[in-house]
Amino acid sequence: MLLKKIMCLAATVGLLWSLGSTQAQAAAAGVAWQGYAQALEMQKVSGKPVMLYFSIPYCYRCKKMEQGAYKNPGVLAAIKQEFIPVLVNLTVEADKPVGKQFGVSYTPTHLFLEPGGKQVYLLKGVAGSERFLKVLDYVSSGAYRKMDFESYEEED
Numbered sequence: 001m002l003l004k005k006i007m008c009l010a011a012t013v014g015l016l017w018s019l020g021s022t023q024a025q026a027a028a029a030g031v032a033w034q035g036y037a038q039a040l041e042m043q044k045v046s047g048k049p050v051m052l053y054f055s056i057p058y059c060y061r062c063k064k065m066e067q068g069a070y071k072n073p074g075v076l077a078a079i080k081q082e083f084i085p086v087l088v089n090l091t092v093e094a095d096k097p098v099g100k101q102f103g104v105s106y107t108p109t110h111l112f113l114e115p116g117g118k119q120v121y122l123l124k125g126v127a128g129s130e131r132f133l134k135v136l137d138y139v140s141s142g143a144y145r146k147m148d149f150e151s152y153e154e155e156d
Contacts, residue, residue, distance in 0.1 A: 030070075030076065031070065031076065031079055031080070031085050031087075032080070032085065033053075033085055033086065033087040034084055034085065034086050035086065036052070036086050036088065036095075036098045039084045039085075039086045040117070042084050043084055043113075043115055044115070046084065047115050048082060048083055048084050048115075049082070049083055049084070049112050049113060049114050049115070049120070049139050049140065050083065050084045050085075050086060050112070050113040051079065051083040051084070051085045051086065051110060051111075051112055051136075051139075052086045052088055052098070052102070052109075052110065052111040052112075052113070053085065053086065053087050053088065053108065053109075053110055054088045054090055054099060054102075054104045054106075054107055054108065054109040054110075054111070055087065055088070055089060055090070055107050055108050056089065056090050056091050056107050057089065057091060059107045059108065061107065061108055061125065061126050062107050062108045064126050065108045065126050065127070068126070068128060068129060069127060069128060069129045069132040072129035072132075072133075074129070074133055075129055075132055075133055075136070078133060078136045078137070078140070079136065082136065082139075082140035083112075083136070083139075083140065088104075090104070090107065102119070106124050106125075108124075108125065108126065109122065109123065109124050109125075110122070110123040110127075110135070111123075112139045120139060120144045121135065121138065121139055121144055121149065123135055134152075134153060135149070138152050138153075
C-alpha cells in the first residue's frame with residue numbers, strides 16, 4: 001500500500017514538473033512575433049485569433065507590460081498555443097498603416113481579431129499577468145461571442 005502511494009506521488013510530481021518545464025520553455029522562447037500580413041495568411045490556415053500588440057520603443061507603459069505579463073510563463077504559453085501574435089511598432093513606417101487602420105494611437109494597446117478579421121476585443125494600457133491571462137482566455141475560448149469581458153471577469 002505504501003509503495004502504491006509513493007508511486008502515485010512520484011507520478012504526480014513528474015507530471016507537475018513536466019508542466020512547469022513546458023511553461024519554462026515557453027518563457028525562454030519568448031513570443032514569436034509575426035508581421036501583420038503574414039499573420040493574416042497564417043490565420044487562414046490555423047483558424048487562430050490574431051493578437052496585435054501596438055507598441056513604441058520608448059513607451060514606459062509598454063516596457064512595464066513587457067517586463068511583467070510578457071515574462072509570465074503562463075501568458076507566453078497561452079499566446080504560443082492559442083494566438084498568432086503581431087508586434088506593431090508604431091514608429092516603424094511599415095507598421096504605421098496598421099495603426100491607422102485600427103485607429104490606435106495609445107500604447108500599449110492589444111487588439112484581437114477573429115478569423116475573417118473582425119475585431120473582438122480591445123485592451124488599452126498595462127495589464128498584469130492575471131488579468132492578461134483572463135483576456136487571453138476570454139478571446140481564445142470564444143466567450144466574447146456570448147458576453148462582454150466585464151461579465152466574463154465576474155464569473156470566477
